[in-house]
Amino acid sequence: MLTRLRQQFSTNLAIDLGTTSTRIGLPGEGIRLDEPSVVAVGRGHSSVIGRGAAVGKLAHQMLGRTPEGIRAVRPIAHGVISDFELTEAMLRYFLQKATGRSFGLRPRAVIAIPGCITAVEKRAVINSAERAGTGKIWLIEKARAAAIGAGLPISEPLASMVCDIGGGTTEVAVMSLGDSVANRSIRTAGDLMDRAIVRYLRRRYSLRIGDQTAEQLKLQIGSAAALDHELSHEVSGLDTASGIPRKAMITSEEVREALADPLQEVVDCIRGTIEQCQPELIADLADTGLVLTGGGAQLRGIDRYLNQHLGIPVRVIESPRTTVTRGAMICLDHLEQWQGRLDSGN
Numbered sequence: 632m633l634t635r636l637r638q639q640f641s642t643n644l645a646i647d648l649g650t651t652s653t654r655i656g657l658p659g660e661g662i663r664l665d666e667p668s669v670v671a672v673g674r675g676h677s678s679v680i681g682r683g684a685a686v687g688k689l690a691h692q693m694l695g696r697t698p699e700g701i702r703a704v705r706p707i708a709h710g711v712i713s714d715f716e717l718t719e720a721m722l723r724y725f726l727q728k729a730t731g732r733s734f735g736l737r738p739r740a741v742i743a744i745p746g747c748i749t750a751v752e753k754r755a756v757i758n759s760a761e762r763a764g765t766g767k768i769w770l771i772e773k774a775r776a777a778a779i780g781a782g783l784p785i786s787e788p789l790a791s792m793v794c795d796i797g798g799g800t801t802e803v804a805v806m807s808l809g810d811s812v813a814n815r816s817i818r819t820a821g822d823l824m825d826r827a828i829v830r831y832l833r834r835r836y837s838l839r840i841g842d843q844t845a846e847q848l849k850l851q852i853g854s855a856a857a858l859d860h861e862l863s864h865e866v867s868g869l870d871t872a873s874g875i876p877r878k879a880m881i882t883s884e885e886v887r888e889a890l891a892d893p894l895q896e897v898v899d900c901i902r903g904t905i906e907q908c909q910p911e912l913i914a915d916l917a918d919t920g921l922v923l924t925g926g927g928a929q930l931r932g933i934d935r936y937l938n939q940h941l942g943i944p945v946r947v948i949e950s951p952r953t954t955v956t957r958g959a960m961i962c963l964d965h966l967e968q969w970q971g972r973l974d975s976g977n
């Protein structure tokens with residue numbers, strides 16, 4: 632009786648603790664929080680400045696621009712917790728912001744995690760979420776949550792394939808009869824694409840730019856396949872030869888060249904996942920194809936590029952950044968059905 636009352640009155644939360652962004656959804660209410668996974672801390676200290684409020688959007692504006700005495704930190708690296716205390720402080724702030732109150736009964740949460748995570752890293756997610764204020768926790772792999780959020784018919788005896796390209800990891804899974812039959816997770820994703828652009832400009836133009844500028848360049852003119860109308864964008868950086876600031880006009884063809892290696896790694900990851908499947912499932916994939924989710928799925932022409940390299944239909948889901956959170960919300964809505972397939976960390 633007490634358990635049922637608890638279930639009735641405690642909030643349910645779907646959490647995507649992402650490398651670049653954290654999203655929190657409440658079943659029936661939608662996505663309530665979508666903020667950068669960044670905190671600002673005092674140099675030499677491990678506590679968040681602004682009485683714990685320099686988190687998310689506010690802290691993100693400081694990335695790469697902090698004065699002496701302040702550091703803007705991303706406590707999640709490649710989908711796993713790299714700083715336990717800061718993750719806990721960030722999550723506590725986000726949970727209160729998403730639920731709009733200090734919760735009495737601890738909310739139950741389904742948290743999306745990368746497929747490549749170790750048992751110790753899983754424990755760190757559970758511990759920091761518990762310490763931040765959640766109650767019962769279930770973990771779900773991001774690729775599975777993405778497939779559910781994308782509405783793929785994963786319970787049917789038919790192969791459905793999803794690829795979630797995030798900031799820190801690319802997750803690929805082939806699902807059939809409700810379970811993953813093949814999956815791979817690599818640490819090549821949006822962040823490494825930004826770094827590839829940084830390296831390219833340094834090599835080609837002797838121009839040093841920051842990760843944030845590289846990301847802007849990717850968002851403004853980045854593409855995986857040729858564009859009908861190629862684009863260009865001006866960037867400012869440091870001329871490494873003269874040591875003075877300089878501007879350069881960069882074209883979309885150049886950014887595409889810079890992104891060639893990380894994109895090839897994504898192709899290899901998807902190919903490797905397909906190769907793990909039985910022939911019947913591979914035959915299904917020729918028809919059902921690949922669904923792309925995650926922020927990286929918004930790269931111009933990535934569906935065309937993957938179709939050319941894999942020879943199967945590829946489509947980008949609508950609102951790809953929030954597909955994982957939506958999938959976790961669906962699991963919470965049908966917890967009875969999903970509970971047995973989620974990892975409760977025990």
Ligand SMILES: Nc1ncnc2c1ncn2[C@@H]1O[C@H](COP(=O)(O)OP(=O)(O)OP(=O)(O)O)[C@@H](O)[C@H]1O
Pocket residue numbers: 647648649650651652653709710773796797798799800801820821822846849850853924925926927928929930931951952
């Ligand atoms: N239009 C776009 N073109 C290319 N990349 C984009 C675009 N929009 C967002 N991205 C990239 O998507 C990445 C963030 O994706 P997402 O929010 O799904 O990641 P995350 O959930 O925080 O990370 P992860 O799942 O890896 O832990 C960033 O690298 C960002 O630059």
